[in-house]
Each structure stands twice: as C-alpha cells, then as structure tokens.
Amino acid sequence: MELENKRESKVISKNIDVFYGDKQALFGIDLEIYKNEVTALIGPSGCGKSTFLRCINRMNDVIDICKITGEIEIDNFNIYKPDVDVVRLREKVGMVFQKPNPFPKSIYDNIAYGPSIHGIAKDKNEMDHIVETSLQKAALWNEVKDRLHEPGTGLSGGQQQRLCIARAISINPEIILMDEPCSALDPIATAKIEELIDSLKRSFTIVIVTHSMSQAARVSQRTGFFHLGKLIEMGETEKIFKNPNNTMTQDYITGRFG
Amino acid sequence: MNKELRRKKRYQAEKRFQLYGIIAISLALFFVGLLVFKVFSDGTSAFSRTMIKLDVTFDANKLGITNVNDKDEVDNADYYTLIYEEFIKSYPFSNREEEKQIIKLLSPDYEFEAKNYFLKNKDQLNKTVTLLLTASDDFDQLHKGNFPRDIPEDRRRLSNYQLKIYDQFLKDGKVEKIFNNYLFSKGDSRDPELAGFGGAILGSLFTILICLLISFPIALAAAVYLEEFAPKNKLTDLIEININNLAAVPSIVFGLLGLGILLNVFELPRSTPLVGGIALSLMTLPRIIIPARASLKAVPPSIREGALAMGASKVQTVFHHVVPLAMPGTLSGTIIGLAQALGETAPLLLIGMVAFVVELPGSPMDPSASLPVQVYLWSESAERGFVEKTSATIMMLLGFLIVMNSLAVYARQKFEKKWN
Ligand SMILES: Nc1ncnc2c1ncn2[C@@H]1O[C@H](COP(=O)(O)OP(=O)(O)OP(=O)(O)O)[C@@H](O)[C@H]1O
Ligand SMILES: [Mg+2]
Numbered sequence: 001m002e003l004e005n006k007r008e009s010k011v012i013s014k015n016i017d018v019f020y021g022d023k024q025a026l027f028g029i030d031l032e033i034y035k036n037e038v039t040a041l042i043g044p045s046g047c048g049k050s051t052f053l054r055c056i057n058r059m060n061d062v063i064d065i066c067k068i069t070g071e072i073e074i075d076n077f078n079i080y081k082p083d084v085d086v087v088r089l090r091e092k093v094g095m096v097f098q099k100p101n102p103f104p105k106s107i108y109d110n111i112a113y114g115p116s117i118h119g120i121a122k123d124k125n126e127m128d129h130i131v132e133t134s135l136q137k138a139a140l141w142n143e144v145k146d147r148l149h150e151p152g153t154g155l156s157g158g159q160q161q162r163l164c165i166a167r168a169i170s171i172n173p174e175i176i177l178m179d180e181p182c183s184a185l186d187p188i189a190t191a192k193i194e195e196l197i198d199s200l201k202r203s204f205t206i207v208i209v210t211h212s213m214s215q216a217a218r219v220s221q222r223t224g225f226f227h228l229g230k231l232i233e234m235g236e237t238e239k240i241f242k243n244p245n246n247t248m249t250q251d252y253i254t255g256r257f258g
Numbered sequence: 259m260n261k262e263l264r265r266k267k268r269y270q271a272e273k274r275f276q277l278y279g280i281i282a283i284s285l286a287l288f289f290v291g292l293l294v295f296k297v298f299s300d301g302t303s304a305f306s307r308t309m310i311k312l313d314v315t316f317d318a319n320k321l322g323i324t325n326v327n328d329k330d331e332v333d334n335a336d337y338y339t340l341i342y343e344e345f346i347k348s349y350p351f352s353n354r355e356e357e358k359q360i361i362k363l364l365s366p367d368y369e370f371e372a373k374n375y376f377l378k379n380k381d382q383l384n385k386t387v388t389l390l391l392t393a394s395d396d397f398d399q400l401h402k403g404n405f406p407r408d409i410p411e412d413r414r415r416l417s418n419y420q421l422k423i424y425d426q427f428l429k430d431g432k433v434e435k436i437f438n439n440y441l442f443s444k445g446d447s448r449d450p451e452l453a454g455f456g457g458a459i460l461g462s463l464f465t466i467l468i469c470l471l472i473s474f475p476i477a478l479a480a481a482v483y484l485e486e487f488a489p490k491n492k493l494t495d496l497i498e499i500n501i502n503n504l505a506a507v508p509s510i511v512f513g514l515l516g517l518g519i520l521l522n523v524f525e526l527p528r529s530t531p532l533v534g535g536i537a538l539s540l541m542t543l544p545r546i547i548i549p550a551r552a553s554l555k556a557v558p559p560s561i562r563e564g565a566l567a568m569g570a571s572k573v574q575t576v577f578h579h580v581v582p583l584a585m586p587g588t589l590s591g592t593i594i595g596l597a598q599a600l601g602e603t604a605p606l607l608l609i610g611m612v613a614f615v616v617e618l619p620g621s622p623m624d625p626s627a628s629l630p631v632q633v634y635l636w637s638e639s640a641e642r643g644f645v646e647k648t649s650a651t652i653m654m655l656l657g658f659l660i661v662m663n664s665l666a667v668y669a670r671q672k673f674e675k676k677w678n
Contacts, residue, residue, distance in 0.1 A: 006548060013492070057567065058565060059563065059566065062562075062563075064490070064564060073393065087570075087571055088569075089570050090566070090567060090568065090569040091569040094567065094568075095567035097560065097563065097564070099560060101558075101560035101561060101563065101564040102562060102564075103564060103579060104583065113565075113568060113570075113578070114568040114569065117568070117569065117574055117578075119572055124430070164564070167564075167568065168567075168568075171569065215336075230508075
C-alpha cells in the first residue's frame with residue numbers, strides 16, 4: 001500500500017478509439033501507466049496492442065486511413081491537442097520495433113542520428129560521449145567499441161535490437177515503447193534484453209508489448225490484457241498472473257486460448 | 259503407373275522448355291554477332307590513315323620568308339606552291355591532265371599540313387625533310403584494299419595512270435599507314451580523309467550534359483514529391499498515368515516541341531546542343547522518374563518508421579534516409595535514360611542538329627553534330643571513305659553505350675545497401 005502511494009502517473013489514456021478506415025481497432029481504452037515502471041501489454045494477435053502503443057508516440061499519424069479519437073495525457077498534457085508538435089513528442093517518447101531496424105549506416109551514426117537532428121550534442125566530444133553512454137546503457141558497448149564505424153546492419157539480430165534500444169535512449173526520452181522487442185531473438189539475446197529493460201526502468205518509463213507470458217511476468221510491474229480491441233483487465237502483474245478478475249484473462253494466460 | 263507417366267512427361271516438358279530457351283538465346287546472340295561483325299569489318303579501317311612521304315626543302319626564297327620570327331611572313335608564306343611543285347615531281351607526266359591526276363592523289367589539305375609542320379619546326383628553314391602528307395580518299399581506299407582494281411577504267415575512281423603511280427610509290431616505300439588521329443580531333447568535312455567525329459563526340463557530350471543537368475534534378479524532385487509527399491487522390495493518379503504515357507511518346511514529338519517552342523518562340527540558337535539537350539531532357543524525364551519512384555518505393559518502411567520514431571520530421575526522414583538509399587537505383591535509371599538519349603536521332607534532326615559543321619563546338623551554344631546524327635549524315639554519302647567512317651562512328655556510339663550501361667550496373671551493385 002505504501003508503494004502504491006509513491007507511484008506517479010506518466011501516461012493516462014482516456015477513451016481512445018482507433019479506426020482504420022471503417023474498421024474500428026480500439027474501443028474506448030482507458031488506462032494509466034506509471035513512471036519508472038515497466039508496463040506490459042498482452043493479448044491475442046490482432047487485438048490492438050501495437051495500435052495502442054503507436055498511439056502513445058502518434059506513430060499512427062503516418063497511416064493515412066487511421067483516425068483516432070479520445071485523449072492521451074503525458075505528464076497531464078494531452079498529446080492529441082491540435083497543435084502538438086509530434087517531433088517534440090517523439091523526442092520524449094522513444095520506440096523500439098519488433099524487427100530490429102538499424103539504419104544502414106555505421107554503428108556510431110545510428111546512435112548519433114537522433115542527437116544530431118535534435119541538436120543535443122554541442123561538439124564531437126560530446127557526441128562521442130553520448131554514443132558511448134547510450135551503448136553502455138544498452139549493454140552493447142563492450143561488444144562493439146572496436147568497430148563503431150562498421151555498419152550497424154552487420155551485427156547479429158540481438159545486437160541489432162540492443163543497438164536500436166541504444167538509439168532510442170540516445171536522445172534521453174522519458175518513455176520507451178517496445179513492440180515485441182524480443183520476438184526475433186534467441187533465448188540468450190532475449191535474456192540480455194530483459195535484463196536491460198529491468199535496468200532501464202530506473203531512468204525511463206517503459207511500455208512493452210509481448211506475446212510471452214513469462215516475459216511479461218519477469219519484466220513488468222503492471223500488465224494490461226487486450227482482447228478484440230478492448231482493454232479487458234489491467235493491474236499488478238502479480239495479480240493478473242495469479243488471480244485475475246476476468247475469466248478471459250485467466251484463460252489467456254493459462255494458454256487456453258489465443 | 260499413371261504417376262510414373264506424368265513424371266516422365268513433366269521432365270520432357272522441362273527439357274523442351276530449356277531447348278526453346280537455348281534456341282532463343284542463340285538466335286539473339288547470332289544477330290548481335292552479325293551486327294557487330296558487320297560494323298567492325300566495315301569500320302576498323304577508318305582508324306588508320308594512308309600517308310604519302312614527300313621530301314621537301316623549306317626554301318626561304320620559294321616560301322618568301324626573310325625572317326623566320328616574323329609571324330606574318332611565316333603565316334602567309336606560299337606552302338601551296340612549294341608542296342604542289344615538289345609533289346608533281348614524284349612521277350613523270352606528259353601533259354596538264356596527268357599533272358592534275360598526280361596532285362589529286364594528295365588530300366587538299368596538304369598546304370596546311372606543310373604549314374603546321376613548319377610552324378612547329380621553324381629551324382628547318384632551307385633544310386630538306388621528309389613530310390608525311392595525307393593521301394586522298396581514293397588513294398587511301400585503294401591502299402586499304404577497299405577498291406577493286408580489275409574493273410574497267412571508266413568505272414573506277416582512279417585511272418590506270420594513277421594506279422601506276424600508286425604501284426611506284428609502294429615500291430619506293432613512300433606509302434605509310436598511320437593511326438588516324440583526325441578521326442577523333444576533327445569535325446565533319448567534304449573530304450572523307452579529313453573528316454572526323456570529334457565534333458560529334460563533343461556535341462553528344464554537351465547534349466547529354468545539358469540533358470542530365472535539366473532532367474536529373476527535376477525528375478528526382480518529382481519522384482520524391484509523388485512518392486513521399488503527394489496525397490493519394492485522383493489528381494496524383496492522373497499525373498502518374500501521364501508520366502507513364504510520356505515515357506511512351508515517340509521521341510520525334512519532342513523534336514517537334516523543341517522546334518516549335520525552343521527555336522520559334524524562345525529563339526534559342528538552332529543546331530546547338532543546348533536546344534538538343536532540352537528537347538531530349540523532356541524525353542528523359544519520365545524515364546528517370548519511373549525508376550526513381552521504384553527505388554524510393556523499395557526502401558523498407560521500417561527505415562522510415564525508425565527515423566520518424568527518433569523524432570525526425572517527414573522531410574528529414576526522406577532526405578536523410580530514404581533518398582540516399584534510393585540513390586543507386588535512381589542513378590542507374592538516370593544513366594540508362596541518358597544512354598537512350600545519347601542514341602536518339604529524330605528529335606535532333608528536327609531541331610537542326612543535322613547541319614554540316616566543320617568547327618568543333620566550344621560550348622553547348624555552338625552549332626554541332628552529335629554521334630547518331632553523324633551516323634545518319636555519313637551513311638547518306640556515296641564515298642567509300644564515309645562508309646567506313648559511318649561504321650567507326652557506330653562503334654564509338656556502341657562503345658559509349660556499353661560504358662554507360664556498365665556504369666549503371668556497377669552503380670546498382672556497388673552502392674546498393676543491403677537491408678534485412
Ligand atoms: N495499417 C493498418 N491498416 C489497416 N488495419 C490495420 C493496420 N494496422 C493494424 N490494423 C488492424 O488493426 C487491428 C489491430 O492490429 P494491431 O497490429 O494493433 O494488433 P496486435 O495486437 O499488435 O497484433 P500482433 O500481436 O499480431 O502484433 C487488426 O485487426 C489489424 O488488422
Ligand atoms: Mg503488433
């Protein structure tokens with residue numbers, strides 16, 4: 001109970017509806033994401049987890065047919081207000097995708113891109129520093145420090161994903177969205193990334209979409225269960241996994257459907 | 259059993275299909291081989307030039323030079339008479355007619371050849387030197403074995419008397435074949451032995467340069483806008499269809515456009531690479547836009563999403579990531595488009611690039627020929643000397659095309675980034 005009190009809301013979603021053309025993908029999503037915690041979103045394929053995640057940094061704006069109604073507040077500020085600068089928003093809300101997507105540039109340039117377009121580094125020294133600390137935070141520095149100028153696409157899948165995480169944290173965002181970051185990785189790489197997520201939550205607020213129940217249980221403090229575009233249940237991870245309120249949630253996490 | 263039979267049939271069908279393929283390829287190769295063989299067998303002799311040796315004394319009195327350093331005197335000296343008188347001494351003649359036949363074995367440019375030699379070697383005044391003078395076209399062709407000698411005299415371009423002179427020269431070792439530098443350094447001429455495609459090459463290069471400078475930036479901007487920024491609606495669909503249509507418009511139409519607008523309305527200088535380049539760039543535009551759009555489309559969406567998620571704006575995403583990745587494909591499309599423009603003849607005919615131009619063009623504003631038009635012009639000429647030059651020009655043109663197309667392939671393979 002004492003812990004509850006210390007919690008601070010970071011993201012509040014209020015009645016979010018999402019339409020792809022005529023088809024509604026999300027129905028009135030209301031949820032809260034707390035600061036410096038890992039929130040996991042689970043649910044069967046096609047239930048709208050990615051869609052919701054992409055609402056938080058307005059990546060759905062790129063899709064012409066996608067229409068969104070409702071509000072998402074980050075630090076009590078509605079990001080769907082008409083004159084919000086999405087560039088500033090995405091500076092604050094980083095994203096890591098399901099498939100590692102490093103730019104076809106050197107490892108160094110992959111990290112340096114964000115800081116350079118946002119004018120974060122004043123000079124080369126500062127940039128070198130940002131690159132190094134970002135790679136260190138992403139637990140990749142030791143593996144790549146001797147080949148910073150080799151292409152990022154030449155790394156292994158797990159390394160590429162950590163490179164993408166390093167890239168996301170290079171501009172020091174407040175929130176990091178991860179859409180199935182481990183689905184293309186082997187168990188060892190997955191373990192590394194999970195460890196990384198756990199350490200990153202000290203500085204960032206993390207939202208992760210995952211298909212792995214055990215992963216959600218391992219890394220997250222809170223879990224939300226989506227089904228057919230609706231948020232069925234959301235709560236403490238422990239509670240969701242041990243004693244969910246909803247029978248559908250129960251069925252899903254025990255593998256009886258999905 | 260039925261299964262066995264079907265499998266056998268399938269193998270047979272496969273074999274048959276392979277056979278068709280091999281036949282098709284062999285036929286195609288055969289025709290290409292035929293073309294190349296014909297061009298080379300006609301054209302290689304154009305790369306050599308027949309010269310006649312002549313011992314000449316640069317006699318100061320005859321030339322009328324009193325002071326070698328007087329530029330005016332040296333420039334206006336009478337090289338014509340000097341060479342003329344010396345050359346007709348090479349073989350005995352008995353009348354004016356025979357004298358004419360002797361001097362006709364030399365190319366009419368001998369006066370300038372002697373002058374050029376003397377200008378470079380002024381210390382040879384009053385000394386005797388052996389000059390190499392360009393032989394006339396008929397002599398040249400005879401020496402190259404392109405004229406049969408065993409036909410009646412009245413159907414030959416060289417008389418019996420001239421043939422005798424040739425034989426004598428040959429015996430005296432006065433005939434020599436050298437590399438034909440004129441072919442590369444000279445413009446057109448009425449005399450085949452003095453004609454070269456230097457002017458045509460320059461004209462073609464200027465034309466292609468103008469075409470590149472105009473079409474590449476416009477095409478790239480159009481492709482980027484259409485592919486990345488334009489809203490998808492009826493209007494952009496219409497534009498898309500029309501770009502494809504434009505690529506299929508016969509090139510002569512662009513020539514007409516050039517004639518009607520560039521020459522008649524804007525009064526740009528006729529027969530120049532400037533106008534040719536503009537007319538060709540209209541034709542090249544869609545041929546660059548189409549591959550450029552295809553390459554833009556081929557850039558994986560994950561790269562765009564990655565950049566957008568880093569907070570890059572749409573414009574930054576496009577210009578920092580998408581366009582560079584689409585560049586190899588765009589460049590190879592551009593080179594292929596330019597190669598097509600290089601071989602284009604019809605529009606250039608209409609804007610007057612068929613003029614007879616002796617001078618080499620110094621800029622895109624000077625009247626000029628171009629390689630394909632030069633082929634057209636020379637192929638119309640009756641002289642045997644122009645036949646070999648026509649083929650040599652085709653060789654040049656094919657050479658350029660091969661180089662450009664290889665560049666296109668190279669650009670694609672070397673610079674195309676691999677993404678997963
Ligand atoms: N770009 C799009 N255009 C049209 N419909 C889409 C688009 N993206 C998603 N949808 C639809 O929205 C619904 C939710 O999709 P979403 O990708 O959010 O599901 P998801 O929960 O992430 O599934 P998965 O676990 O398979 O990734 C699906 O029915 C899908 O077909
Ligand atoms: Mg998804």
